[in-house]
Amino acid sequence: MNWIDIGAVADIPLRGARIAKTPVGCIALFRTGLDEVFAASDSCPHKGGPLSEGIVHGQKVTCPLHNWVFDLNTGEAQGADDGKIDTYPICIKEGRILIDADSIRNRSAA
Amino acid sequence: MTQKLVIIGAGMASGRVIEHLVEQAPEAYDITLFNAESRGNYNRIMLSPVLSGDKTYEEIVTHSTDWYAQNAVTCRFGEHVTAIDRDRKVVRGENGEVAYDKLIIATGSAPFIIPVAGKDLPGVVTYRDLDDTNAMIKASAEGGKAVVIGGGLLGLEAAAGLKERGMDVTVLHLMGHLMERQLDPAAGYLLRKDLEARGIEVKTQASTKAILGQTKAEAVLLESGEILDADLVVMAVGIRPETRLATDAALDVARGVEVNAQMLTSDPDIYAVGECVEFDGHLFGLVAPLYDQAKIVAKGLMDAPDVFQVKELATKLKVTGCDLFSAGDFAEAEGREDIIFRDPARGIYKRLVIEDDRLVGAVMYGDTTDGNWFFGLIKDGTDIEEMRETLIFGPAYQGGASVDPLSAVAALPLDAEICGCNGICKGTITDAISGGATDLAAIKTQTKASASCGTCTGLVEQLLQASLGDAYATPVAQPVCGCTELSHEDLRRLIKSQELKSQPAVWQELGWSTPNGCPTCRPAVNFYLLADWPLEYQDDPQSRFVNERKHANIQKDGTYSVVPRMWGGITNPLELRAIADAADKYNVPTVKVTGGQRIDLLGVKGEDLPAIWADLNSAGLVSGHAYSKGLRTVKTCVGTDHCRFGTQDSTGLGIKLEQILWGSWTPHKVKLGVSGCPRNCAEATCKDLGIICVDSGFQVSVAGAAGMEVKETERLVDVETEQEAIDITMAFVQLYRENAKYLDRAFKWVAKVGLDWVRERVVDDLDERRRLIDAFELSQSIYRKDPWAEHAQNSKTRAQYAPIANLNLEAAE
Ligand code: SRM
Numbered sequence: 001m002n003w004i005d006i007g008a009v010a011d012i013p014l015r016g017a018r019i020a021k022t023p024v025g026c027i028a029l030f031r032t033g034l035d036e037v038f039a040a041s042d043s044c045p046h047k048g049g050p051l052s053e054g055i056v057h058g059q060k061v062t063c064p065l066h067n068w069v070f071d072l073n074t075g076e077a078q079g080a081d082d083g084k085i086d087t088y089p090i091c092i093k094e095g096r097i098l099i100d101a102d103s104i105r106n107r108s109a110a
Numbered sequence: 111m112t113q114k115l116v117i118i119g120a121g122m123a124s125g126r127v128i129e130h131l132v133e134q135a136p137e138a139y140d141i142t143l144f145n146a147e148s149r150g151n152y153n154r155i156m157l158s159p160v161l162s163g164d165k166t167y168e169e170i171v172t173h174s175t176d177w178y179a180q181n182a183v184t185c186r187f188g189e190h191v192t193a194i195d196r197d198r199k200v201v202r203g204e205n206g207e208v209a210y211d212k213l214i215i216a217t218g219s220a221p222f223i224i225p226v227a228g229k230d231l232p233g234v235v236t237y238r239d240l241d242d243t244n245a246m247i248k249a250s251a252e253g254g255k256a257v258v259i260g261g262g263l264l265g266l267e268a269a270a271g272l273k274e275r276g277m278d279v280t281v282l283h284l285m286g287h288l289m290e291r292q293l294d295p296a297a298g299y300l301l302r303k304d305l306e307a308r309g310i311e312v313k314t315q316a317s318t319k320a321i322l323g324q325t326k327a328e329a330v331l332l333e334s335g336e337i338l339d340a341d342l343v344v345m346a347v348g349i350r351p352e353t354r355l356a357t358d359a360a361l362d363v364a365r366g367v368e369v370n371a372q373m374l375t376s377d378p379d380i381y382a383v384g385e386c387v388e389f390d391g392h393l394f395g396l397v398a399p400l401y402d403q404a405k406i407v408a409k410g411l412m413d414a415p416d417v418f419q420v421k422e423l424a425t426k427l428k429v430t431g432c433d434l435f436s437a438g439d440f441a442e443a444e445g446r447e448d449i450i451f452r453d454p455a456r457g458i459y460k461r462l463v464i465e466d467d468r469l470v471g472a473v474m475y476g477d478t479t480d481g482n483w484f485f486g487l488i489k490d491g492t493d494i495e496e497m498r499e500t501l502i503f504g505p506a507y508q509g510g511a512s513v514d515p516l517s518a519v520a521a522l523p524l525d526a527e528i529c530g531c532n533g534i535c536k537g538t539i540t541d542a543i544s545g546g547a548t549d550l551a552a553i554k555t556q557t558k559a560s561a562s563c564g565t566c567t568g569l570v571e572q573l574l575q576a577s578l579g580d581a582y583a584t585p586v587a588q589p590v591c592g593c594t595e596l597s598h599e600d601l602r603r604l605i606k607s608q609e610l611k612s613q614p615a616v617w618q619e620l621g622w623s624t625p626n627g628c629p630t631c632r633p634a635v636n637f638y639l640l641a642d643w644p645l646e647y648q649d650d651p652q653s654r655f656v657n658e659r660k661h662a663n664i665q666k667d668g669t670y671s672v673v674p675r676m677w678g679g680i681t682n683p684l685e686l687r688a689i690a691d692a693a694d695k696y697n698v699p700t701v702k703v704t705g706g707q708r709i710d711l712l713g714v715k716g717e718d719l720p721a722i723w724a725d726l727n728s729a730g731l732v733s734g735h736a737y738s739k740g741l742r743t744v745k746t747c748v749g750t751d752h753c754r755f756g757t758q759d760s761t762g763l764g765i766k767l768e769q770i771l772w773g774s775w776t777p778h779k780v781k782l783g784v785s786g787c788p789r790n791c792a793e794a795t796c797k798d799l800g801i802i803c804v805d806s807g808f809q810v811s812v813a814g815a816a817g818m819e820v821k822e823t824e825r826l827v828d829v830e831t832e833q834e835a836i837d838i839t840m841a842f843v844q845l846y847r848e849n850a851k852y853l854d855r856a857f858k859w860v861a862k863v864g865l866d867w868v869r870e871r872v873v874d875d876l877d878e879r880r881r882l883i884d885a886f887e888l889s890q891s892i893y894r895k896d897p898w899a900e901h902a903q904n905s906k907t908r909a910q911y912a913p914i915a916n917l918n919l920e921a922a923e
């Protein structure tokens with residue numbers, strides 16, 4: 001793993017999200033009510049809605065355009081909808097968010 | 111042969127090592143004990159009862175002077191060790207050297223001091239030892255104000271103690287809820303409520319910027335700009351292992367002094383024990399694991415090496431009346447399942463986290479009697495599959511009690527208002543029920559409850575059911591969503607009558623089944639709270655749909671539309687030029703005249719929003735709220751200024767109304783129209799509220815629609831003066847804000863409560879009209895602001911529109 005620092009947990013609003021620009025497109029960083037952080041593709045597989053603008057509830061996010069719901073652990077769409085978003089390993093050290101650069105690079109090579 | 115053992119630090123961990131040694135191998139070592147504090151080992155965790163006055167220092171001493179003498183421990187108290195010389199195997203104290211065969215580092219940890227201006231002023235204290243405790247007791251003797259920075263275990267115990275000693279105490283906490291490491295938000299809410307009930311003020315998400323004062327601490331400045339007076343400032347934001355000696359002696363040190371499972375450092379003659387160590391990536395801040403470590407050190411010293419293991423920990427808070435318990439890992443995760451039990455009546459919350467049929471975490475508040483039983487299940491990894499259904503009720507309840515769905519209503523005090531129209535309290539209704547009323551009709555005639563607008567019907571029926579049991583079957587009302595059984599109407603009434611002023615208060619007191627709601631209920635609850643408690647509740651952007659959070663309408667390609675306000679549809683060349691310039695500068699692909707008499711810039715990039723707003727602001731343009739459940743537009747016609755038929759200044763009145771109403775949040779969007787004569791060029795009769803000007807005055811009508819349904823307005827009243835027309839409008843909008851269900855347009859709400867009910871309040875009852883207007887103005891004192899300017903000018907909010915990072919360069923390397 002090749003961890004790189006992308007910012008502080010506190011830079012993301014509680015139960016909100018921010019995006020990071022990467023070679024594989026925008027990655028959304030979600031912060032839950034319990035202060036966990038998840039990284040996943042920002043783009044909804046339905047019609048490309050920006051997931052970082054959705055409402056974060058529990059460990060899920062609801063797409064702002066047509067309300068698909070995704071589990072942030074697995075990236076799987078919930079309920080009747082069928083689809084999956086890429087998720088990325090992340091670790092938090094002393095309030096900073098580190099993302100695995102290799103996982104991003106591998107994804108872009110693939 | 112007796113060996114020389116030197117111990118640095120006479121704290122709780124080394125004290126336990128010495129006890130093991132003198133009991134089991136009294137002849138093995140000749141012990142010298144250094145301590146920076148001028149005393150020996152005392153029960154540090156009992157400093158809080160000393161602070162609050164429940165205990166004296168003498169009562170918490172673990173090892174007295176006599177005890178050390180009897181066990182032939184050479185004490186060098188009040189003396190700092192300044193260095194360890196590993197080559198010569200000596201320890202250097204301030205008063206001279208001592209040689210060792212074996213050495214124990216037990217220096218504990220030091221309070222973390224946040225690096226802000228003023229941190230060294232007199233009057234700023236930490237909370238670690240008896241001297242700190244005495245300093246606080248002394249400061250509190252003069253009363254005054256204390257600010258405690260840090261809402262964790264130590265900070266809250268300090269706060270409770272200082273309050274007990276008569277100070278005015280405010281706790282500042284950086285995170286969203288208290289004790290976030292040990293508690294989830296629901297338990298954090300209950301803890302906060304208990305602390306507030308004893309007069310301690312709590313501010314969460316409060317970041318300290320500086321401590322102010324010339325010769326001593328006088329106040330604390332927050333990042334938000336708020337200043338809190340303080341005679342005493344307690345910093346309790348965390349601890350860091352005291353590792354300086356070990357680092358200087360070139361032992362392996364990470365965050366703490368690194369040890370192996372025998373508690374040996376990288377030097378085989380030096381042990382480390384207690385909060386100063388790091389083992390396998392773990393640091394320690396509670397005594398239970400330290401006692402295990404002490405046993406391992408003692409065994410090592412007696413040549414019977416053993417292995418230290420990290421175990422699950424449980425936490426309690428030593429503040430009387432705040433019963434909390436937390437153990438294990440309670441984060442949500444894939445494959446984990448929550449069992450939540452809330453009893454609003456008794457202020458109880460319990461949450462169990464289960465993974466693979468094992469209990470992995472438990473958080474409880476209010477009733478912690480079963481804490482140790484759950485802790486045992488966690489530690490032993492017991493298979494709980496068989497007990498799953500009844501687990502949450504604890505060991506005594508394996509028979510299976512069911513959660514009472516009516517507990518929220520049962521929990522209401524007798525003086526809680528149920529029927530807002532007629533001012534009927536719960537007690538009046540339960541009296542009627544005990545007096546023989548067995549159905550809704552009887553309650554209506556006897557008490558008048560639910561006889562007016564009818565929105566409290568659900569609550570009255572639940573009271574009937576709670577009192578009469580199965581004898582009364584409640585017709586099921588449509589619940590808000592899957593998180594609750596309450597309908598919107600019941601939810602609104604309970605928020606008012608129970609004075610619930612925060613989201614966690616709603617989740618807990620109304621027995622929500624999810625930790626923090628869902629995308630359906632959270633926006634509704636956010637609106638109800640801000641409409642009912644404009645001063646106390648703070649709007650939560652994260653509980654809003656993207657449009658209202660970003661103050662722009664999201665488009666299907668993820669860009670946004672920007673619609674500035676044109677008051678009453680009037681504009682001028684300066685504004686038009688600013689709009690044209692902005693369209694050029696930000697490459698706006700489409701500029702459209704809307705159906706609401708203003709101009710829409712469609713296709714603006716999210717990142718550009720604050721900049722385009724700032725440009726528009728400088729020409730005097732503000733947000734048009736084209737995205738909000740709030741006031742949209744007031745459509746007007748040219749009126750007396752130009753039109754040969756105009757009877758009153760319809761344009762002027764429209765502008766006035768828009769300036770009064772803009773910025774307000776409403777259950778759904780609100781649109782107005784003002785036409786200068788019955789020809790009605792402003793289409794006023796299909797709006798939420800429309801005014802037709804006539805020779806004799808103003809015809810005010812309400813409850814129109816021209817969207818998915820088309821409906822003509824209904825006449826509310828004719829008035830003579832413009833001021834009356836304005837007053838009626840404000841009162842109507844406020845009544846709608848106070849009573850309607852979230853996402854009901856005004857016409858739907860009026861259809862439910864009846865136009866007569868509205869007229870009674872807005873037209874006939876002048877006192878009620880006045881109250882509504884005042885309540886609206888109070889709310890507008892907060893919300894009548896341009897959100898664009900606020901977001902564009904505040905560097906922190908502005909930053910939220912930009913990416914947190916750009917990895918295109920780094921990751922591509
Ligand atoms: C821009 C505009 C169309 C135009 O180009 O003229 C418009 C655009 C939208 N309308 Fe509208 N409505 C616009 C005037 C109207 C009107 C006419 C009027 O206000 O005089 C109506 C009928 C009158 C009424 O509201 O009763 C209207 C009835 C609706 C409805 C149906 C509401 C209903 O209760 O039935 C929706 C859907 C909703 O709100 O849930 C809607 C929703 C929308 C949304 C916000 C859809 C959405 O959620 O994204 C559209 C946003 C487009 C965008 O990105 O900007 N729009 N919409 C008009 C903006 C007016 C303004 O200056 O603010």
Ligand SMILES: Cc1cc2nc3c(=O)[nH]c(=O)nc-3n(C[C@H](O)[C@H](O)[C@H](O)COP(=O)(O)OP(=O)(O)OC[C@H]3O[C@@H](n4cnc5c(N)ncnc54)[C@H](O)[C@@H]3O)c2cc1C
Pocket residue numbers: 118119120121122123124144145146147154155156157158189190191192216217218219237238239264267352355383384385386394395396397398400426428
């Ligand atoms: C107010 C308070 C309440 C607490 N409540 C609880 C609780 O409810 N439950 C719980 O489990 N834990 C609680 N704790 C934590 C618990 O007290 C600590 O985990 C425990 O005391 C750590 O023991 P220790 O021996 O590692 O360090 P300490 O007890 O801190 O002892 C270290 C000693 O080393 C001395 N020292 C440091 N450097 C030198 C040097 N260079 N030379 C000489 N001496 C030195 C220090 O002066 C200190 O006396 C509480 C702590 C505080 C402060």
Ligand code: SF4
Pocket residue numbers: none
């Ligand atoms: S009519 Fe429909 S498509 Fe057109 S702007 Fe309104 S909501 Fe959008």
Ligand code: FES
Pocket residue numbers: 044045046047048049063064065066067068
């Ligand atoms: S684009 Fe996400 S739900 Fe349609």
